[in-house]
Amino acid sequence: MFLTHTLAAFGLLSGIVQLTAQVFSLTFSTPLLVITATVGMSAAWGVAQILPQGTxxxxxxxxxxxxxxxxxxxxxxxxxxxxxxxxxxxxxxxxxxxxxxxxxxxxxxxxxxxxxxxxxxxxxxxxxxxxxxxxxxxxxxxxxxxxxxxxxxxxxxxxxxxxxxxxxxxxxxxxxxxxxxxxxxxxxxxxxxxxxxxxxxxxxxxxxxxxxxxxxxxxxxxxxxxxxxxxxxxxxxxxxxxxxxxxxxxxxxxxxxxxxxxxxxxxxxxx
The missing domain is CATH 3.40.220.10 (Leucine Aminopeptidase, subunit E, domain 1)
Structure with missing residues (x-):
């Protein structure tokens, strides 16, 4: 379940980043940093989805x-x-x-x-x-x-x-x-x-x-x-x-x- 949620979040975030770059003609001087941040946020979302929540x-x-x-x-x-x-x-x-x-x-x-x-x-x-x-x-x-x-x-x-x-x-x-x-x-x-x-x-x-x-x-x-x-x-x-x-x-x-x-x-x- 963690991997499923993480991959889904990564796909969504990657699409947003690519679309933003195309619309605003952006180039990233440190693409590795962007990838790292995307992976990190995706993993955080995956963890949040599998953690037990009381409500x-x-x-x-x-x-x-x-x-x-x-x-x-x-x-x-x-x-x-x-x-x-x-x-x-x-x-x-x-x-x-x-x-x-x-x-x-x-x-x-x-x-x-x-x-x-x-x-x-x-x-x-x-x-x-x-x-x-x-x-x-x-x-x-x-x-x-x-x-x-x-x-x-x-x-x-x-x-x-x-x-x-x-x-x-x-x-x-x-x-x-x-x-x-x-x-x-x-x-x-x-x-x-x-x-x-x-x-x-x-x-x-x-x-x-x-x-x-x-x-x-x-x-x-x-x-x-x-x-x-x-x-x-x-x-x-x-x-x-x-x-x-x-x-x-x-x-x-x-x-x-x-x-x-x-x-x-x-x-x-x-x-």
Missing amino acids: SERSFSHPNMRVRIVPGDLFEQSGHIVVGFTDTFDTCVTDDVVISRSSVQGQLLERWYAGAQDELDQEISDALSSHSVTSVESRADKPQGKLARYPTGTTIALTRNGRMAFGTAYSRMGNNLVAESNPERIWVSLCRLWETVYEHGHREPLAIPVIGGALGRIDTLSHENLLKMILLSFAAASRGRVVTRELTVVVHPPALRDINMLEIRHFLMAL
Whole structure:
């Protein structure tokens, strides 16, 4: 890739130099210096193109929307956000036993609800009232956390200060309090997420983390592949309709080590 970008830049710069010399009847007293400078600039362009960059974006015209990929903090983005949940919609972060404080769910509790778990749980319960329970665990089998289980992909909309947090159940909370997911659950959850965003998001900007990339324990997919799955599912859901005018996929900065952003840019442009 470096050689391809460098040669392309060299060809373009060489053409510009030759055209300029012909138009203005210029002669170069030190042609070797001109060649050296052209090679140097071409190499610099080649390096710049292959270096990982943290951001990428593409604007679409049919439908009219924009997709952005940025490193950063989900909760510092504007507009609505997506939060991944388990099928039990657990929220307790006490001693990091059921839910980790550092997880997106834990941060939702802390940063949107100021740690008021009862308030968050009530809103979740109200939002889940229209969804069917698949099973209920016994307290003996699941000593901590919530007992009711909901189908994979169950998505609810929580409203706070004019913004929405779309909570989608993409993983299964084991009775041993270990959350696990897989590519099939992720795909189903994403498809149902976009449906809910389309129904309730009013086309407002939406920010989503790379769900499944941290505590979801999806060992078969890298952060890069999870990111591609988000982009692909969103593109498929947006054919012929606007789910949101702007989707921002927020990558936790340490995860950038696992993502080839040049490959992601190419993937995004191919959608």
